[in-house]
Amino acid sequence: MSEDTFEFELPKVGIIRGVKPRDIEVIGDKIVNVRVRPNPYSNTYTMEQLETAADVAEKFGSGKVHISPRHNLEIPEIKNSMLTEALKQLFASGLQAGGTGTSVRNIFTCSDYCSNKVRSVRELGGMVSELFGDFPLPNKLDISFAACPSGCSRPYNVDIGIVGVAELEVDADRCIDDCKMCIEACPVEGAITLEGGLNIDSEKCVKCARCAGACSTGAIRVANTAFKVLVGGKEGRSVIFGEEYSGFAGGYEVIEIIDMVIKQYQKLAKEKYKKKYERVGEVIQRLGSLEAFMHN
Ligand code: SF4
Ligand code: SF4
Ligand code: SF4
Structure with missing residues (x-):
């Protein structure tokens, strides 16, 4: 132009x-x-x-x-x-x-060139930027997308954090249990055990799919990918970690959740000090729970 x-x-x-x-x-x-x-x-x-x-x-x-x-x-x-x-x-x-003032700040998506990517976030980040970018609000609101649970774009302590996650399919019969490539690739100690047969501890597993990428026999495979959505985190002088609102949301569901958070935030945020308004996480703390924030 x-x-x-x-x-x-x-x-x-x-x-x-x-x-x-x-x-x-x-x-x-x-x-x-x-x-x-x-x-x-x-x-x-x-x-x-x-x-x-x-x-x-x-x-x-x-x-x-x-x-x-x-x-x-x-x-x-x-x-x-x-x-x-x-x-x-x-x-x-x-x-x-753009990217200043009391508004939806620059959408932050991690690199698309990274081999750890579970699910691409660039396109969804672009849609969210088109729909909500620079939207005026009581205080700033950060939205970060990470394509895997490593969270390089810091999705765990922003107002809305979106993280690509995988659902695994395990076929223990295909496992050659002395290869251990999955354990070598896994970033979480004890998430995979082979003694007594292949097992993945769902409490410890962060759904990064690195084990599936390392397994050549198909004993561990990716069945599906989606996004974990965290709400109410913030950085700054006081740090808050976001709380999980959805563990496995599709792209359109993510957009619906963002829309809901923004509407609730507009409705519920109060002035706290020197004409500054609460951030999303501070509203949640005042109301007592994320559930109360989303359905108030
Ligand atoms: S969050 Fe994951 S996919 Fe994104 S840059 Fe970091 S390691 Fe790579
Ligand atoms: S990488 Fe696959 S085949 Fe090898 S031990 Fe792990 S699950 Fe079994
Ligand atoms: S997905 Fe696989 S590699 Fe990642 S934490 Fe879970 S068991 Fe470990």
Whole structure:
């Protein structure tokens, strides 16, 4: 898209004001930091987008680009008088301002290039970004997707965490019990035992499917994959771990749960201190349970 072919309106999110200069000298102007992400959603940036961000940082900022914890590109110290020009250039390369303020923050999905992936999260993350991205709320709301229980995108302590999990099928008759490749691949001590026949302890197993990937005889196979959904976690000065709302949800069920959490949060969040509103986990703590939050 050309920079000149659209009417430009300043975005409501993605611009951080009140920034103090650190690396540039500013006389008679204010500076802002600009946060962007790919639009439509992607968990990768194209080379053109990275080059544009670098170019904007060189021309209008301090020549630096910061990568935020939720994978936004943050271009610091852009002169306020050059903001529209900078945003137009970013927009033309498919970068949209966002990921700040009291809203649904940048959807964070882990890498699609990882061999540990149980179920891809990129496409679902994109749908969730389209449906709920930057939606205004009483406080910020983070949604993270991890394609396996290792949780590199930190789904366990965000407002809504989604984790790819596998349901296993075990056929003990196919097991050659001295190969032990499954035990070697398994990250959880004692989850698989072979003494007295192949057995997987469902209490210990985290459903990562690494054993199935290592088993060449078909004694352990993946029967199905889905998502575990956790609600009410948060990072920051006080950390809360999310509570499991669903252990094995399909893609559309995940979207329904996110929609429900957002609606309940809008309805139930109260101001707590200095005009700041509770986060999802704090509302759940006040109400006493996740069940009470979801069905209040
Ligand atoms: S969460 Fe799992 S699939 Fe995603 S990057 Fe980490 S190890 Fe790989
Ligand atoms: S990898 Fe498969 S065949 Fe080997 S011990 Fe484990 S279950 Fe049995
Ligand atoms: S899925 Fe397999 S490898 Fe993963 S924790 Fe369970 S038994 Fe271990």
